[in-house]
Amino acid sequence: MIGVELRKLMLRPRNWLTLLLLCLLPFIVAVFLSVSQLAPPPGQGGAFLSAVLSNGELYPAAALAMVLPIFLPLSVAVTAGDSIAGEAGTGTLRYLLIRPVGRVRLLIAKLVALAVFVVVAIVLVAVTALITGVTLFGGGAEAVGQPGAVTSLSGAALSSDDLALRLLAAIGYIVVSMLGFGVIALFASTFTESSLGAALIALAVLITSSVLETLDAATPVKPYLPTHYWLAWIDFFRDPVFWRSIDSGLLLQAGYIVVLFAASWANFATKDITS
Amino acid sequence: MIKTHGLTKRYGRTLAVDGVDLDVRPGDRYGFLGPNGSGKTTMVRMLLGLVYATSGEIEVLGEPVPRRVHRVLPRIGALVEGPAAYPHLSGRRNLKLLDAAGPGGPRRTRKSRVEDALAAVGLSGVDSRPVRAYSLGMRQRLGLASALLRKPELLILDEPTNGLDPRGIHEIRDLLIQLNEAGTTVFLSSHLLAEVEQLCTRVGVVDKGKLVLQDELTAVRTPTGRVLVDSPDPAAAVALLDGRLEHRDGSRLVVRHDDPAALNAQLVGGGVRVAGITEQRRTLEEVVLEVTTSSADRIDGASRPGAAP
Structure with a gap:
């Protein structure tokens, strides 16, 4: 069933469009930066953007920082929201279930397919950004008139290998964050026949969470908000790596994944399929 | 099953x-x-x-x-x-x-x-x-x-x-x-x-x-107790059947009778040519209409008091 879900993911033109758009945004920003040579001053603008002009190898991190707040969660919400609700909407859900595909198996296959989509999306953004960055800004030792190494956020120099390792860790962290958010949409998806409705619910959670994040009055609940630790991946680029937020973030997202997947299962397995 | x-x-x-x-x-x-x-x-x-x-x-x-x-x-x-x-x-x-x-x-x-x-x-x-x-x-x-x-x-x-x-x-x-x-x-x-x-x-x-x-x-589809007869000599048939005829439409006759074989023998014996003869059975439609009530997608208004029944 997982293979079938992956094939469906691949055969859907909309998913390719989503990936294309995700990769396009950092590319457009890179073109503007390289033409104007006007980087935002350090401490302003997107994370890492001030440093990319001196070393393109840092551009994947900057690209991830660009798509993470809205664009990436949006595409995750649309894809995850479509998982069960989309099948219900086209009527194919009943035919899958009488094929028969067990309801739990279907839900697991949908979650795995979602995870694959998230990994592919993030890796693709990182890889295209790396190519763009190195081509437009030059990378490592080749960067003209600049010290070869990237400076970490804490000031110490990072070698290319070290940077790659940190980037991989950051990608892994973002994947987990997005899955924690995706299960919200998956959960909503088991309640409705409208994939748009399910995506909307997840986005409403995202926006509520972001708004509460800026509110002092909401301090007691902040550590439990799904978006609270999303930016902790930046800590991978400190020297030494600042683990505290990363650990809390991983724990929180794991909690979201376990609880909401169990809730989706409980709802979906006992539900009358009337679509 | x-x-x-x-x-x-x-x-x-x-x-x-x-x-x-x-x-x-x-x-x-x-x-x-x-x-x-x-x-x-x-x-x-x-x-x-x-x-x-x-x-x-x-x-x-x-x-x-x-x-x-x-x-x-x-x-x-x-x-x-x-x-x-x-x-x-x-x-x-x-x-x-x-x-x-x-x-x-x-x-x-x-x-x-x-x-x-x-x-x-x-x-x-x-x-x-x-x-x-x-x-x-x-x-x-x-x-x-x-x-x-x-x-x-x-x-x-x-x-x-x-x-x-x-x-x-x-x-x-x-x-x-x-x-x-x-x-x-x-x-x-x-x-x-x-x-x-x-x-x-x-x-x-x-x-x-x-x-x-x-x-x-x-x-x-139970028999209705009627037989459908198709004959090129309807007038002769009517005369022979005397009173058991229920309905006539050109050459087609509806006859009250339980046994089409016996009726056929009687008609042929009386010199009436028979082109077709079948026992009438209730159609499925009649049966279904009899055992079901109104269609569920029909929604009538509440009957007004004093309206004609």
């Missing part, structure tokens, strides 16, 4: 299915008839484990449903409330995905299974255009193909000829009879009397969630 006992489904305050005792035997072509909204689709969904019953028991192919539905479903092909497919993929691709999704059958023979199913429903020449571009009839055929994909022992079909033209309906009927003769039990739910009358050997009639009739089609 299918046995239910006191099957009941309640949606909130509405009683969709009410104490149904269904009995479909192996080899039947069973027609499940009922007006729109009488609970047919809910019934079909319960048989397939899509909807859970409020109370009552279901046994399909000897196994309890929904508890062991996973063992029953691989032996069933079904069409529930219209066909469905991924609109951006071709019919072939849809069938291949469906085949791969469930258990049984090696990957190596998948292509031949898909081609067999497409050929059975008359879609073998279909090209790679997406299902989005299919006509209603083509979608219906594709839905039937997916039901036939696994060569099932039991076919549960909800409105299978929906959207087909007369020729298509005829083809599908022939296909179902052919499959039935090869051993497949067919359970067909429909609101189309003619469809059931021409295809089925047994009927169940449901009304407002209750099974109001279940019997062999021939037993349901």
Whole structure:
């Protein structure tokens, strides 16, 4: 069933469009930066953007920082929201279930397919950004008139290998964050026949969470908000790596994944399929 | 094949299915008839484990449903409330995905299974255009193909000829009879009397969630005690019948008589030529109208006081 879900993911033109758009945004920003040579001053603008002009190898991190707040969660919400609700909407859900595909198996296959989509999306953004960055800004030792190494956020120099390792860790962290958010949409998806409705619910959670994040009055609940630790991946680029937020973030997202997947299962397995 | 006992489904305050005792035997072509909204689709969904019953028991192919539905479903092909497919993929691709999704059958023979199913429903020449571009009839055929994909022992079909033209309906009927003769039990739910009358050997009639009739089609269609006679000598026949004639329309006579053979002998003995003679039986329509109440999709206003009855 997982293979079938992956094939469906691949055969859907909309998913390719989503990936294309995700990769396009950092590319457009890179073109503007390289033409104007006007980087935002350090401490302003997107994370890492001030440093990319001196070393393109840092551009994947900057690209991830660009798509993470809205664009990436949006595409995750649309894809995850479509998982069960989309099948219900086209009527194919009943035919899958009488094929028969067990309801739990279907839900697991949908979650795995979602995870694959998230990994592919993030890796693709990182890889295209790396190519763009190195081509437009030059990378490592080749960067003209600049010290070869990237400076970490804490000031110490990072070698290319070290940077790659940190980037991989950051990608892994973002994947987990997005899955924690995706299960919200998956959960909503088991309640409705409208994939748009399910995506909307997840986005409403995202926006509520972001708004509460800026509110002092909401301090007691902040550590439990799904978006609270999303930016902790930046800590991978400190020297030494600042683990505290990363650990809390991983724990929180794991909690979201376990609880909401169990809730989706409980709802979906006992539900009358009337679509 | 299918046995239910006191099957009941309640949606909130509405009683969709009410104490149904269904009995479909192996080899039947069973027609499940009922007006729109009488609970047919809910019934079909319960048989397939899509909807859970409020109370009552279901046994399909000897196994309890929904508890062991996973063992029953691989032996069933079904069409529930219209066909469905991924609109951006071709019919072939849809069938291949469906085949791969469930258990049984090696990957190596998948292509031949898909081609067999497409050929059975008359879609073998279909090209790679997406299902989005299919006509209603083509979608219906594709839905039937997916039901036939696994060569099932039991076919549960909800409105299978929906959207087909007369020729298509005829083809599908022939296909179902052919499959039935090869051993497949067919359970067909429909609101189309003619469809059931021409295809089925047994009927169940449901009304407002209750099974109001279940019997062999021939037993349901009881004789009315009249014989239809077609004669080139109507006047001579009328004279001979003396008073048993009920109605005359040109050369066609409706005669009150229990035995067409005896009547035929009497007419021929009296020198009347007989071109055709048949026993009149109640039509399925008459039977169904008698046992069912109003159509569920008809919504009358509350009767006004003082209005003419």
